[in-house]
Amino acid sequence: MSIASALAICPDLVIVDGEDLTPFRDVSKRLYALLRSYSWNDRVERLGLDEVWMDVSDIIEYNVELLNRHDLEHSWFCLDNKDPEKGFAFDARGFAGQVYGREKVGLEGPGTGGYEGGQAGLLRTKLLLASHLALHLRLKIEEEGYTTACGISTNKLLAKLVGNVNKPRNQTTLLSLGPDDGEETVQRFMGSHQLRKIPGIGGKTAAALSDYFISQSKPGSSSPPNPKEITVDDLLSCPGLSPSKLDSLLSSLSSSSSTGTGTGKHILSLLQGHDPSPVKPARSIPTQISIEDTYFSCPLVTIEQIRRELVKITGSLLKRMKTDLMDDDKKRWLARPKTLRLTTRPRTDPKEGRGYGYGRVSKSQGLPGYVFNNGNAHGDDEIVQRLVAETLLPMFRELNPLNPRKGGKEYSIGLLNVCVTNMDSIDPTTAGGGGSGGGGRDIKNMFMRAREFTVYDPEHEHADNTGTQPETEAELLEHSDVDVDVDVHAGDPSHDPDLNLDMSDTSYESSNGKARGSLKNNDNGDPSTTNHQQQQHPVSTIHEQAQAQAQADRDTNHHLGTNMSTNHYYFHIEDDDEVWDDSPDNVWNHNEEEPTEEDIDYDDLRDAEGMSCVNGDSDGDGDGDGDGIKCPLCNHFIPLFALSAHERFHSMEEFEGELD
DNA sequence: TTGGATGAG
DNA sequence: CATTCTCATCCAA
Structure with missing residues (x-):
């Protein structure tokens, strides 16, 4: 409803200026x-x-x-690889929220929830776990x-799109x-x-693209398609569609799309649900700050x-610089922009109401240090x-020479923008050029610091072993409109998938009650979770190409693991006590050969070590936290809580070994 | 690097 | 509702 009509209905309506985004920025930063405090790898974009x-x-x-596949109902999701008690109980027999795509593809062995299903089963399990993590995070935000x-x-592409399904x-x-499903799900989606x-x-x-489609589809077509x-x-x-065709179609665009690829090949892969772009590491410093009017x-x-x-x-702008580029006590600059840019736009004179960004001209210069x-x-x-007198006004005059025809002293300016950019970052973990490369440790330290500020409420975090979740979860789960989307990397299904959470459309329902209007998305014709119409396209050459490509991908021994999968480990635990050791020898590498194939009866192990497990209190703190056994297979110390998982870990490796 | 353009929310 | 404001990225010069 427009403000005008609202005022007509309700003359006493109080109109609040929503121009100041500061409260939104603050909330955004908080959330x-x-x-970020939940992330382990700090990839939070x-x-x-x-x-x-x-x-x-x-x-x-x-x-x-x-995951203990023998008792999925009472599963425990561990949120901290240093503290097994930080986490939440959940029921791993099903997904949290909603699922797009078919749930049954014969993967589910009796009682296993599909865990034993080879590659697809593993992928399904990961997506399932991610759905529960997502729900947990959403509850924290609630x-x-x-x-x-x-x-x-x-x-990222699929996660973002599928997040729209049940807004x-x-x-x-x-x-x-x-x-295992021929990528049908992705393509249909x-x-x-x-x-x-x-x-x-x-x-x-x-x-x-629409123009091209229309130009190709006119023969004999009944109704002219709406480009939108x-x-x-x-x-x-379109039968003639090909990467090079798209290249020529898009070449007329002066700049190509924002994903960094203007090539038809990349557009095409987008359309097929492929997106190799990694989730970028969290950044506390923006690359630019600008104010315009x-x-x-x-x-x-x-x-x-x-x-x-x-x-x-x-x-x-200076105010913004201080809030965004200084530390919390405003004592120290975390980054200093090196460049100042002024952008103006002559008032868009005629009816040519081109795009908002049309006709801008800009000039850059070094930002004086005194700011x-x-x-x-x-x-x-x-x-x-x-700054205005000495720098910005001269820049302005360069951009807008006096127009002699206009009586000599008049300008006609429809837009002013002042921007600082080219950050010189003091903190190497942030954006900007100055970074000295080796950020790994710093990222870790930053993460540790962030963790200190995370308040863990024992009442909630330390849910007891009976699996009690906050009641809110039960409530949420009851709502059938809770929608969980898991996206599979379509292009490289053989890889460990990236699981990306896309938290979108956070609706701010804070005190000022600025509804953000996301409700309107409820009725749209988004692909429904019921997937009946299984239209086969008779002439879809691209579809066929995609099938072939997918098959090729499967055949080819692709580089193992896209971005994340190779450098992330199963139990890469560094701890301050003597038990854990993250030296390369002790990292549990999925691809490593196991020392022996012997069947180990873990129950026997447990029995044999039973007394010491229960009573041994090997860490001497009076509880059983530090207790465990040494695995005869890999020689690692295994805490009791992880014993069954560890057992399954080895059995999985055997299983996979058989596949080779 | 700088400046223009495109795209996002 | 469309426009505005802001941020990021890419490409060509």
């Missing part, structure tokens, strides 16, 4: 930090204020090992007073099982989307007007005035 991807591959792989939607899948307060797992809905395909690209409604399936069914109805004409506006903008000085008693006013 981002919350999610923000998109805008209210969306986040997490790569949880490592957490999932760890918990796959912990405890903060906000609701979320979430998509779970094996790459606004649910999660959806895209249950794609790689080779992708195919039903309108082109414009695919992240990375914006207005320009979508228009070009053309789907991925439509386009892919438009003066559409009242363009700036005099230099004094412009100066005043520049002062306003620069003042806000990092502490403001004096007058605040930052002097700094701002000086």
Whole structure:
């Protein structure tokens, strides 16, 4: 409802200026930090204020090992590889939230929940675990007073898309099982989307693609298709479609799509649900900060007007720099931008209401060092005035030479933007150039620091072994609209999947009650979780190519593991006591040969060591925490809680060994 | 590097 | 509802 009509109905309506995004930024930062505190690898990527991807591959792989397939109902999800008690109980017999795709593909052996099913079974298990992790995180966010939607899948593209399926307060797992379902699920899911809905395909690209489809489909066609409604399936069914064809279609666009690839090949892979882009490491420092204002109805004409506006903008900018680029006590700069950029746009004169970004011109220059000085008693006013007078106004004049025809002294400015960029980062873990490469330790330390601020409520975190979850989970699970999406890396199904959580559309329902209107998404025609219509495309050459490619992928011995899978381990535990050792020899590497094939009867082991396990208290702290046994297979010390998982770990390796 | 353009939320 | 504001990325010069 427009404000005008709202006022007509309710004349006393109080209109609150929503222009100030500060409270939203604050909440965003808080929730981002919350999610980040759960990450192990610190791959937590923000998109805008209210969306986040997490790569949880490592957490999932760890918990796959912990899973006891003999008692799935009372499973424990471990959230901290240093503290087995940090985690939550869950029922691993089913997915949390909703699933897109078929659940039954003959993977589920009796009582195993599909755990023993070879590759697809393992993938399914990982997605299942991820769905429970997602629910847990969403509940944590609900405890903060906000609701979320979430998509779970094996790459960012699919996770993001599938998160839309059951907005606004649910999660959806895209249950794609790689080779075992011929990637039908991914293709069906992708195919039903309108082109414009695919992240990375914006207005320009979508228009070009739609034009092409229309030009190809006119013969004998009855109704002219609406360009907006053309789907991925439509386009892919064009007989002549090929990567090079797309290249030429898109070459007319001066710049290519934002995913870093303008090539038809990449667009094509997007349409097929492939997305190799990794979840980027968390960043606390933005690459740029800018403030802009438009003066559409009242363009700036005099230099004094412009100066005043520049002062306003620069003042806000300096404030933003201090909140975003200084540490919390505002004592120290964490990063210093090196470059100052001024952008202007002449008032878009005629009817040509081109895109918002049309006709901008900019000029860059070094940012003077004095802006990092502490403001004096007058605040930052002097700094701002000086920056405007000495730097920004000269830049402005370069950009906008006086127009002699206009009487000599008038400008017509519809937009001003001041931006600082090219961050010189003090902290090597953040963005910017200065970093000295070896960030691994720093990332770890940062993570440890973040963890200190994470409040673990014992009442919730240390749920007892009876598997009690907060009641809210039960409530959530009752809602059939809770939607969990798991996305499978379609292009490389043989790999350990990336599991990306896409927390999107966080609806802020805080005190000021600014509904963000995500409810409207409830009724759209998104691909439903009931998948009946199984349209086969008669001429879909691309589909055939995709099938062939998928088969080729399966045949080819691909580099093992995309990004995450090779460098993340199953039990890579470093701890301060003597028990664990993360030296390479002691990392449990999935690919390692096991020392022996002998069957080990773990029950016997338990029995043999039983007394010492129960009473031994090997860590001498009076409880059983540190107790365990030494595995005769791999010589590792195994805590009791992990014994059955460890057993299964070895049996899995045997199983996989048989496959080779 | 700089500047323009595209795309995202 | 469309426009605005902000941030990120890519490409060509």
